[in-house]
Amino acid sequence: MITLKDLPVEEYYLPGNAACSGCASALSTRIALKILGPKTIVVIPACCASVIQGYYPKSPSKVPIMNTAFAATAATASGIVAGLEVKGRKGITVMGWAGDGGTADIGIQALSGAAERNEDFIYICYDNEAYMNTGTQSSSATPRGAKTTTAVMGKGERKKDVPEIMIAHDLPYVATACAAYPLDFAEKVSKAMKLKGLKYIHLLSPCPPGWRFPTEKMVEVGKAAVMTGAWILYEWEGGKYTLTGPSKGLIDKAKRRPLKEYLAMQGRFSKIPEAEVEALQRDVDSKWEAMKKKLGA
Amino acid sequence: MNKAKTGRAKVALSKPSEGASGLTGLWRLRRPVIDPAKCTKCHLCWLYCPEGAIARGADGAVWMIYEYCKGCGICSEVCPSKSISLVKEG
Numbered sequence: 001m002i003t004l005k006d007l008p009v010e011e012y013y014l015p016g017n018a019a020c021s022g023c024a025s026a027l028s029t030r031i032a033l034k035i036l037g038p039k040t041i042v043v044i045p046a047c048c049a050s051v052i053q054g055y056y057p058k059s060p061s062k063v064p065i066m067n068t069a070f071a072a073t074a075a076t077a078s079g080i081v082a083g084l085e086v087k088g089r090k091g092i093t094v095m096g097w098a099g100d101g102g103t104a105d106i107g108i109q110a111l112s113g114a115a116e117r118n119e120d121f122i123y124i125c126y127d128n129e130a131y132m133n134t135g136t137q138s139s140s141a142t143p144r145g146a147k148t149t150t151a152v153m154g155k156g157e158r159k160k161d162v163p164e165i166m167i168a169h170d171l172p173y174v175a176t177a178c179a180a181y182p183l184d185f186a187e188k189v190s191k192a193m194k195l196k197g198l199k200y201i202h203l204l205s206p207c208p209p210g211w212r213f214p215t216e217k218m219v220e221v222g223k224a225a226v227m228t229g230a231w232i233l234y235e236w237e238g239g240k241y242t243l244t245g246p247s248k249g250l251i252d253k254a255k256r257r258p259l260k261e262y263l264a265m266q267g268r269f270s271k272i273p274e275a276e277v278e279a280l281q282r283d284v285d286s287k288w289e290a291m292k293k294k295l296g297a
Numbered sequence: 298m299n300k301a302k303t304g305r306a307k308v309a310l311s312k313p314s315e316g317a318s319g320l321t322g323l324w325r326l327r328r329p330v331i332d333p334a335k336c337t338k339c340h341l342c343w344l345y346c347p348e349g350a351i352a353r354g355a356d357g358a359v360w361m362i363y364e365y366c367k368g369c370g371i372c373s374e375v376c377p378s379k380s381i382s383l384v385k386e387g
């Protein structure tokens with residue numbers, strides 16, 4: 001178990017970057033790099049994480065970042081891994097860090113190819129559930145009911161389940177995480193770092209401007225996503241699912257908070273019709289029923 | 298890409314620096330202020346600061362790096378002993 005004391009005091013992602021106030025993705029980058037340390041190469045496609053690096057000639061990152069095209073995170077990471085191998089450079093971790101648009105939509109073919117080849121890198125999708133840096137357009141990871149600038153009445157389709165798609169590739173390690181639980185996330189990054197092959201972590205990243213909640217509520221919103229069961233924290237390894245963190249105690253529906261509490265915290269679900277709230281609650285419940293079966297519980 | 302005299306390709310390479318996007322503390326509307334008498338040195342504020350704008354001393358004390366703190370208020374929300382208040386700037 002990783003505790004707060006295990007995290008190095010040293011920062012590898014420096015203050016004074018261009019992330020919005022209260023950004024969960026910036027927080028999680030900080031945490032991931034504390035675990036991975038200086039011998040890391042990060043690959044970032046077009047997304048908020050590329051924008052928040054600011055302008056040449058300065059960068060907030062103490063580790064090298066290769067900025068790549070929107071679709072190309074997993075292809076670029078594969079190339080870096082191959083280059084390191086040819087050069088005989090050992091002990092360097094390669095991490096892809098991409099948004100939900102760059103993962104669930106445009107980047108999925110490169111990711112699926114790299115997964116088939118089982119390339120040796122960590123891929124983290126920070127999921128803020130829309131195309132945020134271009135102005136909150138819907139992605140296939142935007143949840144049903146959420147308002148975006150391309151779904152002004154709320155999105156009609158369900159959220160694509162990318163971790164399950166990655167599990168279908170039979171990877172060495174797949175996990176979900178949430179930025180509101182940095183130590184649970186750190187534990188997963190640390191586990192992924194020690195394994196060979198492609199490790200995939202899907203990190204829910206509450207976004208104050210995009211989800212429309214006050215900056216100081218970022219942790220509370222992320223915790224509500226987990227405590228209402230809307231977002232399940234789990235690991236998948238060797239064909240086995242394991243719940244982690246507070247999700248362990250939420251198999252019983254009575255233990256989960258009503259979904260509407262989570263929705264009410266966010267402007268993107270404002271004025272959502274009651275029937276839609278009930279439909280979304282049923283989605284959560286059936287996701288948990290499916291999870292129960294997968295757990296064999 | 299230009300070829301330098303050495304034959305190595307030149308690429309745009311940024312160097313790590315605090316304040317890569319300037320003094321982001323100027324964005325702040327509210328200033329987090331710690332009451333050291335109440336602080337238990339649990340470091341949860343340090344853990345959760347998205348900016349890495351909370352420093353830790355050898356004695357465990359914490360303080361804000363106001364040049365860069367964006368005033369999000371997360372530290373104040375996660376502090377178990379309610380030691381951080383948000384004071385309006387300006």
Ligand SMILES: Cc1ncc(C[n+]2csc(CCOP(=O)(O)OP(=O)(O)O)c2C)c(N)n1
Nearest residue numbers: 046047048070099100101102130131132133
């Ligand atoms: C091929 C291509 N199409 C569109 C864009 C414009 N673009 C840059 S980032 C982005 C959205 C990124 O969304 P996501 O991956 O979810 O990251 P976020 O901004 O939410 O962090 C878009 C559409 C681009 N850079 N390249």
Ligand code: SF4
Nearest residue numbers: 019020023048132207
């Ligand atoms: S738009 Fe959201 S994800 Fe992007 S930098 Fe701002 S808070 Fe972070």
Ligand code: SF4
Nearest residue numbers: 346366367369370372
């Ligand atoms: S207000 Fe936000 S940026 Fe400033 S110290 Fe607190 S958590 Fe960090």
Ligand code: SF4
Nearest residue numbers: 336337339340342376
């Ligand atoms: S969270 Fe509160 S009690 Fe803990 S170190 Fe920060 S100010 Fe002190």
Ligand SMILES: [Mg+2]
Nearest residue numbers: 099100130132
């Ligand atoms: Mg996104």
